[in-house]
Amino acid sequence: MxxxxxxxxxxxxxxxxxxxxxxxxxxxxxxxxxxxxxxxGGKIWGYAFGDYAYKLHADKELRGNIxxxxxxxxxNSFNFRRIYLGYDYQFTPHISSQFLxxxxxSAEGNPNNPDVLSNGNRGVYIKAMNLRFKNVIPRATIxxxxxxxxxxxxxxxxxxxxxxxxxxIADMRGISSSTDLGIGVFGRIGKNENLGYELMVGNNNGAKxxxxxxKKLYTSLYVYLFHKKxxxxxxxxxxxxxxxxxxxxxxxxxxxxxxxxPATTVGVEAFTQVRSNNNSFLRGVADTAFTDAQASxxxxxxxxxxxxxxxxAFARLDAxxxxxxxxxxxxxxxxxNTNNELxxxxxxxxxxxxxxxxxxxxxxxxxxxxxxGATGALKKxxxxxxRITLYFLFNR
Numbered sequence: 001m002x003x004x005x006x007x008x009x010x011x012x013x014x015x016x017x018x019x020x021x022x023x024x025x026x027x028x029x030x031x032x033x034x035x036x037x038x039x040x041g042g043k044i045w046g047y048a049f050g051d052y053a054y055k056l057h058a059d060k061e062l063r064g065n066i067x068x069x070x071x072x073x074x075x076n077s078f079n080f081r082r083i084y085l086g087y088d089y090q091f092t093p094h095i096s097s098q099f100l101x102x103x104x105x106s107a108e109g110n111p112n113n114p115d116v117l118s119n120g121n122r123g124v125y126i127k128a129m130n131l132r133f134k135n136v137i138p139r140a141t142i143x144x145x146x147x148x149x150x151x152x153x154x155x156x157x158x159x160x161x162x163x164x165x166x167x168x169i170a171d172m173r174g175i176s177s178s179t180d181l182g183i184g185v186f187g188r189i190g191k192n193e194n195l196g197y198e199l200m201v202g203n204n205n206g207a208k209x210x211x212x213x214x215k216k217l218y219t220s221l222y223v224y225l226f227h228k229k230x231x232x233x234x235x236x237x238x239x240x241x242x243x244x245x246x247x248x249x250x251x252x253x254x255x256x257x258x259x260x261x262p263a264t265t266v267g268v269e270a271f272t273q274v275r276s277n278n279n280s281f282l283r284g285v286a287d288t289a290f291t292d293a294q295a296s297x298x299x300x301x302x303x304x305x306x307x308x309x310x311x312x313a314f315a316r317l318d319a320x321x322x323x324x325x326x327x328x329x330x331x332x333x334x335x336x337n338t339n340n341e342l343x344x345x346x347x348x349x350x351x352x353x354x355x356x357x358x359x360x361x362x363x364x365x366x367x368x369x370x371x372x373g374a375t376g377a378l379k380k381x382x383x384x385x386x387r388i389t390l391y392f393l394f395n396r
Contacts, residue, residue: 042089049164049391050080053108053363057384060377063339063367066172068385071109080122081105082164094135098147100128125207127179140187143200146207147184150198150220151176151254152269154186155233159258159267160301162314164391165361166345169299169318170254170271176237177206180216194224204239214240222256232257246277246290263305270298272324279323281330288333294324311350314361318343328372338371347389357391 058073067081086100103122107113117123130145148154152168157178160168170176182202189195197220204216222233235254242248251274258267278293301316322337347361366382 038093040089040091042087043395044085044087045393045395046083046085047391047393047396048080048083049389050078050082051387051389052076052078053385053387055383055385057382059365059367059381059383061367061381063381064341064365064383065107065174066365067105067108067166068363068383069107069365071383075109077108079105079108081108083122083124084127086128094133096132096134098128098130098132100126102127127207137185137187139189139193140185143184143186146179146181147200149177149180149202150184150186150200150218151178151235151237151252152256153178154198154220155222155231156256156258156267156269159231159260159265160316161265161303162301162316162349164357164389165314165347165359166316166343166363169269169297169320169343172318172343173295173297173320175252175254175271175273175295175297176218177204179207180204180218181207181210182215184218194228196220196222196224198222204241229261230257230259241275248278249276250274265301265303267301268299270296272296279336280333281336282333291330292325293322296321296324306348309351309354311348313346313348315346316344326370328370338374339367339369342366342368347387355393355396357389359387359389359391361387361389363387 053068054076055068055071055073058071058075059069062070064070068075081104083103084100086098088096088098090096101124103124104115105113105122106115115123115125126146128146128148130143130147133142133144134140136142152170156168157163166172171178180200180202182200184198184200184202186198187196189197198218199220200218202216202218203210204214205211216237216239218235218237220233220235222231224231233256235252235256237250237252239250240248241250252271253273254269254271256267256269258265273295275293275295277290279291280288281291283289297318297320299316299318301314303312303314305312318341320341320343322339326338342365344364345361347359350358352358363385364382367380369379
């Protein structure tokens with residue numbers, strides 16, 4: 001209870017401090033814009049990606065909860081997995097806003113997909129709506145509202161560069177959300193700005209409405225090395241998630257590192273997340289006990305230019321464990337997941353125009369069941385999908 005109170009108090013203090021800095025500087029920044037002859041204005045931008053996908057092999061147990069999980073063999077479709085329509089507006093040289101509408105196909109072929117309306121049409125939601133104040137804190141931006149979180153959306157997504165193919169591993173496995181409603185500070189340190197930090201307090205409910213009193217603290221520290229060809233980032237996040245029937249907390253540690261040049265990118269991302277009292281099991285005949293869950297994952301990726309501005313190749317391999325604290329002698333309750341997963345993708349990126357990408361690729365997710373007695377397809381099976389992905393942008 002004391003930990004929850006301390007986090008809430010820190011969140012409130014941080015929010016009021018950042019707001020005070022922002023609004024106290026508004027008048028001074030506005031005066032600066034009139035002196036420089038700045039004219040307010042904005043722009044509409046957007047992008048979309050989707051595929052023709054064919055499921056060449058299906059896991060016989062229909063396991064998993066990612067893009068093509070639970071679909072039968074020979075399933076095929078044309079589908080948009082993401083559509084973005086944004087508007088950025090600049091009030092002054094230092095004050096701007098961001099608005100973003102999104103449709104995202106979170107799980108294909110799922111009738112309960114939250115991104116599909118009751119009549120079967122694609123749903124749209126507000127992914128970003130915020131005000132941004134630059135240089136209130138030197139070399140930093142204060143962001144108030146619905147915004148990208150520091151976990152992977154502000155750095156790793158751009159370096160991986162193929163969100164159009166698949167989410168980064170922390171996003172893909174539901175470790176954190178790419179967006180949250182709250183207040184954040186994103187800044188750089190030093191003359192060359194080689195050291196950066198990100199600090200945010202949010203609802204921990206993604207783009208959904210808040211439904212409890214809990215808040216989440218996001219932190220990130222990163223450094224650029226070797227003339228900014230190498231970046232290393234560390235994240236720590238913590239949140240209270242429930243009070244009953246037992247208190248539950250979530251703590252996440254994440255490490256990301258990459259080497260990037262115009263021709264080649266190599267990267268690795270790893271995380272571990274402890275969710276206290278997340279799992280329950282029967283101890284004896286009727287006694288229910290609670291235990292922590294510790295999810296972990298590691299991802300390796302590489303992209304390589306083959307023909308300048310025309311053709312690139314990409315490949316990625318992930319390993320994911322839903323709970324490192326699994327014990328085979330426990331009688332777990334509530335649909336406990338005993339499957340480790342190995343994900344892989346490889347493909348080509350052909351660019352007939354710098355804002356148009358045509359990408360033949362394959363998508364593989366393999367299941368390895370840890371439960372004693374598992375044999376055959378229950379022990380090991382996989383989903384395998386062939387795709388042609390189209391990704392295009394405008395005014396971006």
